[in-house]
Amino acid sequence: MDAISLCEQYAAEHGMQQKNGNAPWRLFFRKEIFSPWHDAREDPIGTDLIYQQVLHGIKSGEYKCDKEEELASLIAQLYYVEEGPLEVNHLENQIYKYLPIFELKKNKLANEYWTGSIMYQYRRQFGVNPPDVHHVKESVVSFAKCRWPLLFSRLGKPSRNTCTIQTVSGDEYYIKSFNSQKIEYLILAFLNGLKQRSRFVIARKNQCGDDSNDLLDFEVGDLLELINGVCGKELLTETLVRGENTKTCLQGFIQSENVYVLPALIKPNANVMIYADNRNDFNRSQEATAYPQWRFGRDVLDMPLLKKLEGRKEQCNDAMTMFMFIMKYMGDHPSRRNRLSTDITDVIFKPAIAHEILRDELYCQLLRQITMNPSVTSEEKGWELIWLATGLLAPSPYLLKEVVQFLNSHQHPIAFDCLNRLKKLNKGCSRKFPPHFVEIEAIQNRTMQILHRVYFPDETNEAIEVESSTKARDLVCQIAKRLRLRNKDGFSLFVKVREKVLAIPETEYFFDFIRNLSDWAQNINVENSMLQINYQVFFMRKLWIDVKPGDDTNADLIFHYYQYLPALKPISRRTFGEEAENGNLPSHIKNLHMIRKPLTKYFQCEIAK
Incomplete structure (x- = not known):
């Protein structure tokens, strides 16, 4: 919406608004930049979209060819995909759909000239054994990737923020842009992607051949090629991979720590290899080389x-x-x-x-x-x-x-x-x-959000988020807020390990207390010290101060009633004993929710005594 507003503002400043005060606008979904390893065969849908982008770009003049033969060859491919078999009259009538307007307006004979050039390129490419249409689309996309690298690039406004690129030959280029950090991320993404797909590595340490372990013999600066379908992605996870020394043509295992993966899909040229012989340096930075420790x-x-x-x-x-x-x-x-x-x-x-x-x-x-x-x-x-x-x-x-x-x-x-x-x-x-x-x-398990189960007196439980820096008082506040308690005072966390129940001090880190308690339990049971100790965390009222029945319904129903219920077991036996024998107990259970409030008042009276 911000971008659309800017476009409308620009239209208003240049007098391009319509009668209703709005400027027309359209959204385009286009290929902005190619990755170095882009392969048009891997994504048919993406190739179709890029092909249509090139088709419209040629017509509008956005994508230009320096040579007429190049343009005629490209339009012949476009005509083959869109129109099919070559017919001279049809080509003459449809040529305006593909040729840029400025080419047709050069002279009166432009139409005839371009018809003849396109016919020649069409017959040369598709006269015998015409290829599949999608294969031609792939060729158009691959041509666009190599022919117009600047038009398929990410642009940014200049600024004082600088991104420095150092080439393998030692040259440095400074890019000043507001998006310098994004440019750095993009370049690193390209380099990492190339490394994962690369089959070429450079030795940065000497490795002596060992017949018993089938280790490959090489020296610093030697170019090695990975074999058996292995690429840089496997090298980053494996300690040993199989490869060939291009200098000696010998094969063997390569230790991953002794080589540097080249971000290249094709074999490096002679200039890079000369640089390797002169520098013998394929570390990521000069600083890392100066301070290996x-x-x-x-x-x-x-x-x-x-x-x-x-x-x-x-x-x-x-x-x-x-x-x-x-x-x-x-x-x-x-x-x-x-x-x-x-x-x-x-x-x-x-x-x-x-x-x-x-x-x-x-x-x-x-x-x-x-x-x-x-x-x-x-x-x-x-x-x-x-x-x-x-x-x-x-x-x-x-x-x-x-x-x-x-x-x-x-x-x-x-x-x-x-x-x-x-x-x-x-x-x-x-x-x-x-x-x-x-x-x-x-x-x-990469689940950085830790959810811990906490139990309540009414036999319900909740999964509460706990962090490494969470203290008991933080967790009490969090639970009280989640249960919508009116006041957190008097509530506390308890941990039950075996038959022992202990309250967590409010200033103690939650995981520190749990860890200390688990260590204590393991020291008692030395025979099963390899097993993790099971424990439960309870949230209950600890101090019964200023508790007024009816002031906090949630606290009464979740905590007060059930925490005091064990003290009423003798009373409940005397009260309901005879009726239970006569089969009238279900009526009391049915109306249990009606007597919770009077019971809570009774608890308060007992506490006051």
């Missing part, structure tokens, strides 16, 4: 990343243990199976929770393993740990800015949620216990 690595740390841990032997050992288990969680280091979901995360987060000085070290280790990680699976696991960390503890103010910039610079779906979790955590204090298995299972 701040990018992904599969080797175990022999010392912490931060210098402030120097001289602290215990914390240094904890830091290296943390990193070891980070690698185990991400699948970059062997780990025994049949572990509890909290076993590895406990070792990662417990030292950082206990020692504030290790929190920055933990964040640095996690961000390091995410940076330039060649394995998509490993990187996804790393993001899971960052998500858990941002709900447990915050980095120091000195590192917080860097962490926020790191999260803002990544387009990963979890990054935005991590940023929000970090902001919420900064408003309070850090957690006291490692993540609960409910949190771990939530991020592993």
Whole structure:
């Protein structure tokens, strides 16, 4: 609607409005930009739409050809699709539908000239074994993609915002536009898409051939081609793939960490290979090359990343243990199976929770393993740990800015949620216990909205959203609002584990209390320590202060009546005993809702006594 208003405003300024004060407008659905890997054969419907766009663009003069032979060949294809077999008289009468108007107005003989040129191109292309009509449409679309790259591009207004593009030869181009961030996202999307479809990789580390493991022998800068239908998409998830060294023509397995996937669909030309021989550099940035300790690595740390841990032997050992288990969680280091979901995360987060000085070290280790990680699976696991960390503890103010910039610079779906979790955590204090298995299972299943079942005295229950930073008082307010209680005072959360029921302190983090209680229950039952402890969360009235029957109907019907009902069991036995024997008990059950209010008044009197 804003765009339409702007068009109408423009029409009014240039005197193009109609009598009713409105300007005519139309909406067009067009192909704006081609992806580098666009294949007209993969989408017949899209190809038909783009073909019609080219057909109208040729007629209107939007798409122009520099050579007359090129234009005649293209119109011959359009005529074959639209009209079918060639008839000279029909072509002469219909040629105006395809040729641009300015071509027909050049001279009086233009019609005859173009009729002859189009007939020649038609017979040359379709005289023998005419192809399928849709195949011709695909050819037209492929021609448009290669012939008019500027017309099939995304345009933006210039501004001070800059996007820098560095080519493989070292040239830099600066794009100044309001949409510079979108341009960056578009280019990265193209590069990632090309990498997933590419069959060509460059060696960035030497790999020695091993006959026992069938490893391929290559040196830094060698061009390798993936075989057996493998492409870059598989290389990003697998640690070993099979390929061929184009220099030696030998085949074998390639370790994914030793190569860089080229964003190319065809074999790189000689200039790129010369650049590879001269530079031997296919890392993503010069900064990452200058500081290899701040990018992904599969080797175990022999010392912490931060210098402030120097001289602290215990914390240094904890830091290296943390990193070891980070690698185990991400699948970059062997780990025994049949572990509890909290076993590895406990070792990662417990030292950082206990020692504030290790929190920055933990964040640095996690961000390091995410940076330039060649394995998509490993990187996804790393993001899971960052998500858990941002709900447990915050980095120091000195590192917080860097962490926020790191999260803002990544387009990963979890990054935005991590940023929000970090902001919420900064408003309070850090957690006291490692993540609960409910949190771990939530991020592993990518259900970042955690719904927890809460039970009420009237035997109903609700699924309530709980966050890592949710405290008991926050949850009490949330539930009271959802049940439309007039006052939340006096209500509390209770957790039942085995036969023990405990109230959650209002200032306690919800998952901290649950985790502490679960650990206590597991310590009691050491034999079944590998099993998760079942528990239930109840929401009930804890303090009976200023409770007036009838003031809050929802509270009376959901909580007050059912919480005091056990105290009335002896009374109910004496009152209804004889009538139950005589078969009159159903009449009392039928009218139970009528006596709830008097009973609630009775409860209040009992409490007052």
